[in-house]
Amino acid sequence: MADEVKAPPANFKVTIDNITIEVAPGTTILTAAREIGGDVTPPAMCFYSKLQGSGGKCRTCLVEVAAGSTADPRPMPKLVASCRTTVMDGMIVKNITSDKVKDARAGVVEFLLLNHPLDCPICDQAGECHLQDLGYEHGKEGTRYEFPRRTFEKEDIGPYIQLHMTRCILCYRCTYVADQLTDKRVHGILDRGEHAEISTYISKAIENDFSGNMIDVCPVGALTDKTFRFKNRVWFTKPVDAHRNCENPKCCGKTTLWLRGEEVFRVTARKDQWGEVQSFDGKPGWICNTCRFDKKETKDWTIEGPTLINRHSVIAQGHYVGVIKPKETLQEVMGGREPLLLMDIHDVSEVNKLNIDLSKIQGPAHSNDFNK
Amino acid sequence: MGRKLLLEKAHVEGIRTYEVYRREGGYRSVEKALKMAPADIVEEVKKSGLRGRGGAGFPTGMKWSFIAKPEGIPRHLVCNADESEPGTFKDRYLMEFIPHLLIEGMIVSSFALGSNASYIYIRGEYAWVAEILENAIAEARQNGWLGKNIQGSGFDCEMYVHRGAGAYICGEETALIESLEGKRGNPRIKPPFPAIKGAWERPTVVNNVETLAAVVPIMNIGGEEYAKIGVGKSTGTKLISACGNINKPGIYEIDMTISVEEFIFSEEYCGGIPNGKKLKACIPGGSSVPILPQNLLLTTAKGEKRMMNYESLSDGGFATGSMMGSGGFIVLDEDQCVVRHTMTLARFYHHESCGQCSPCREGTGWMERVLKNIETGKGKMSDIDLLWDIQRKIEGNTICPLGDAAAWPIAAAIRHFRDEFEWHIKNPEEAQRRNYGLAHYADPIHVPTPPVTA
Numbered sequence A: 001m002a003d004e005v006k007a008p009p010a011n012f013k014v015t016i017d018n019i020t021i022e023v024a025p026g027t028t029i030l031t032a033a034r035e036i037g038g039d040v041t042p043p044a045m046c047f048y049s050k051l052q053g054s055g056g057k058c059r060t061c062l063v064e065v066a067a068g069s070t071a072d073p074r075p076m077p078k079l080v081a082s083c084r085t086t087v088m089d090g091m092i093v094k095n096i097t098s099d100k101v102k103d104a105r106a107g108v109v110e111f112l113l114l115n116h117p118l119d120c121p122i123c124d125q126a127g128e129c130h131l132q133d134l135g136y137e138h139g140k141e142g143t144r145y146e147f148p149r150r151t152f153e154k155e156d157i158g159p160y161i162q163l164h165m166t167r168c169i170l171c172y173r174c175t176y177v178a179d180q181l182t183d184k185r186v187h188g189i190l191d192r193g194e195h196a197e198i199s200t201y202i203s204k205a206i207e208n209d210f211s212g213n214m215i216d217v218c219p220v221g222a223l224t225d226k227t228f229r230f231k232n233r234v235w236f237t238k239p240v241d242a243h244r245n246c247e248n249p250k251c252c253g254k255t256t257l258w259l260r261g262e263e264v265f266r267v268t269a270r271k272d273q274w275g276e277v278q279s280f281d282g283k284p285g286w287i288c289n290t291c292r293f294d295k296k297e298t299k300d301w302t303i304e305g306p307t308l309i310n311r312h313s314v315i316a317q318g319h320y321v322g323v324i325k326p327k328e329t330l331q332e333v334m335g336g337r338e339p340l341l342l343m344d345i346h347d348v349s350e351v352n353k354l355n356i357d358l359s360k361i362q363g364p365a366h367s368n369d370f371n372k
Numbered sequence B: 001m002g003r004k005l006l007l008e009k010a011h012v013e014g015i016r017t018y019e020v021y022r023r024e025g026g027y028r029s030v031e032k033a034l035k036m037a038p039a040d041i042v043e044e045v046k047k048s049g050l051r052g053r054g055g056a057g058f059p060t061g062m063k064w065s066f067i068a069k070p071e072g073i074p075r076h077l078v079c080n081a082d083e084s085e086p087g088t089f090k091d092r093y094l095m096e097f098i099p100h101l102l103i104e105g106m107i108v109s110s111f112a113l114g115s116n117a118s119y120i121y122i123r124g125e126y127a128w129v130a131e132i133l134e135n136a137i138a139e140a141r142q143n144g145w146l147g148k149n150i151q152g153s154g155f156d157c158e159m160y161v162h163r164g165a166g167a168y169i170c171g172e173e174t175a176l177i178e179s180l181e182g183k184r185g186n187p188r189i190k191p192p193f194p195a196i197k198g199a200w201e202r203p204t205v206v207n208n209v210e211t212l213a214a215v216v217p218i219m220n221i222g223g224e225e226y227a228k229i230g231v232g233k234s235t236g237t238k239l240i241s242a243c244g245n246i247n248k249p250g251i252y253e254i255d256m257t258i259s260v261e262e263f264i265f266s267e268e269y270c271g272g273i274p275n276g277k278k279l280k281a282c283i284p285g286g287s288s289v290p291i292l293p294q295n296l297l298l299t300t301a302k303g304e305k306r307m308m309n310y311e312s313l314s315d316g317g318f319a320t321g322s323m324m325g326s327g328g329f330i331v332l333d334e335d336q337c338v339v340r341h342t343m344t345l346a347r348f349y350h351h352e353s354c355g356q357c358s359p360c361r362e363g364t365g366w367m368e369r370v371l372k373n374i375e376t377g378k379g380k381m382s383d384i385d386l387l388w389d390i391q392r393k394i395e396g397n398t399i400c401p402l403g404d405a406a407a408w409p410i411a412a413a414i415r416h417f418r419d420e421f422e423w424h425i426k427n428p429e430e431a432q433r434r435n436y437g438l439a440h441y442a443d444p445i446h447v448p449t450p451p452v453t454a
Helices: A029-036 A099-114 A130-138 A173-181 A213-217 A289-294 B018-023 B028-034 B038-048 B060-065 B090-097 B099-113 B127-142 B173-180 B209-221 B223-228 B260-265 B294-298 B338-352 B358-375 B382-394 B402-426 B428-433
Strands: A012-016 A019-023 A062-067 A091-094 A155-157 A161-163 A187-190 A197-200 A223-225 A238-243 A254-260 A263-269 A302-306 B075-081 B115-122 B158-163 B204-208 B238-244 B250-254 B279-283 B328-333
Touching: A012 A029, A019 A029, A029 A091, A062 A099, A099 A130, A099 B358, A099 B382, A173 A187, A173 A213, A213 A223, A213 A263, A263 A289, B018 B099, B018 B127, B028 B099, B028 B209, B038 B060, B038 B099, B038 B209, B038 B223, B060 B099, B060 B204, B075 B099, B075 B173, B075 B209, B090 B099, B090 B127, B090 B209, B090 B238, B099 B115, B099 B127, B099 B158, B099 B204, B099 B209, B115 B127, B115 B173, B127 B158, B173 B204, B204 B209, B209 B223, B260 B279, B260 B294, B279 B294, B279 B402, B338 B358, B338 B402, B358 B382, B358 B402, B382 B402, B402 B428
Parallel strands: A012 A091, B075 B115, B075 B204, B115 B158, B238 B328
Antiparallel strands: A012 A019, A062 A091, A155 A161, A161 A223, A187 A197, A238 A254, A238 A302, A254 A263, B238 B250, B279 B328
């Protein structure tokens, strides 16, 4: 121990994947990485910055700490969960520059998908599902699991929410919502291990004004909005920012409406780039059930304008002004025939580029073919 | 015969009662401790070199010195009696036969740590032991060893027995604390460590039953004297619960100077393998430590005799060594099937995974299913590599050590018994009828000789 106790520096310097950033003491590695942004940020399935105590469970955000701090530059022996590890001054973190991390993360993705039904084609979350993104970005194309998957019966918890436990990855976020947002906790985890399930206490309904936020925090399609179930695919709807003066003092009233034409299909809280509920005036913008489930007409809302969506998101495809309707090429590639069923796939996908003739590609089309 | 410190009086008639225990010299250590400064007791335990007897072998004195001492916040001592590791039953024996030894050790430790409310978290299955402990606590209280102003020293200490609900995971210290608080027994994410924020956010020390009991002889004979027993950093005596294919299963108190060979084959301890069978393999420290074949068990990779102590058992790391662990010594003779044995362990860890973090929740079940396929003759050769890959991705990537504990036995079984797995897969029908047997697992291993330097 040094004899002189130096005053800790106001800001800690931390290096993540060779990018150095200064953050306040007490910041977690994940939060620091989010400040840098981009590929450096580890994915997080269970961590939710607005929910106290969340994180550490899914293990997708594991990173390698190559040097603990300037004072103690020893590396940490194990990979650490970046969402729950605070930075030290002079810490060197390796995320995507570490093969160990990439390997462990691919393992975690495989574990998470082991019992997941992969029913994306019929799942309402598809298109905005964090597990889909995670699997796409960090997973392998196949599974090595050859056994029957764990399944559960669908369960209605309350009049507005359906629980589809088969899809759940047990991130515990929804239980924190119940704990921290609402007056009393009515649901939690039953059983343990692989059999663990989210459940209400002996089939009680979840009834409180803020229960709908569970749907927003759910990273997968385990908790879905019953007023929106099977109504539409998210990428067919057009998100706009809107607000109303909500009577509920705890509700922020700022929402995203998911429209198709003039019809409001769904109301959600506004999400930031990490898929979390946005904060307004330092407070998380949770919305009440009245806003979410009952106000389903545009006249209830003041529309501010289109929601900014990441251009890589499937939701961003072809909704806004300046969209040029692509030239129809179906007849060309089909030898002059009209298709029996015409689906407007240009709206949902940008892969179908006009200058590429699918029929001229040898074998199955690959994404490389479109990036030429 | 090695020196006995813990079980010396275990078979005195009526030692379970306070009168007999006191007559045999019980509670002397409390008398001595109450006259000392708490910091001196911690120093004494540090001097003794006592290492945690629950499995990890962390120096107890060091653990005690880490406890935070913020003003006005109570501290707690929790005794981990949630002994659920397959093959380990030493704590039950200790609590069942001489419950006062644990209570005495806990009073001294509570005084050293400044805990006015100490808890014994006992696994629910030990229902009758909990009653024995509660009776002993009541007796101790009647005689002024617990409660307000113990023996006129001004130190107050209450002791409670908390029954667990039968989950292996609650033996992990933070899960134990959660369970003690009345919550679901999920391990906490560390840091903060229990020594800073434990039970009810207060500084807490969690120690194994045997560790706390060992504080009594340390106080009685002095830390330095205690450190003279044993070798190197393995000081004092250790209880070993021996089971499996041996003539005399049971609890043995060893002073860590005997060899593994002597422990298994001598009449004083396990008494050899029954029915003239040969030794095939052994798990020396409870089900989660790596299994070793005979040749590596009796001699280290360097060709030295393997001794029953922390250092020697872990000699060679996991490549050729194992761990002292909690002292659950499981012996397998030549008729045992390592594949089946590993499957049983995998089933246990699958059943006991708490389900909080994904690698352990999903991986343990997967490993069990793959092993079941191999065992029942439906395995593929690629399954062995698959198992290796799964265990590798679980180990070290979980919140608590249960993931490691589930991965290690499977890794070790594949590492040392890979040909038995391959035989199982190649001869699925034969594998249902007979066992692989001893094979070459007793053959002397090649010890590389250091090159002669000119």
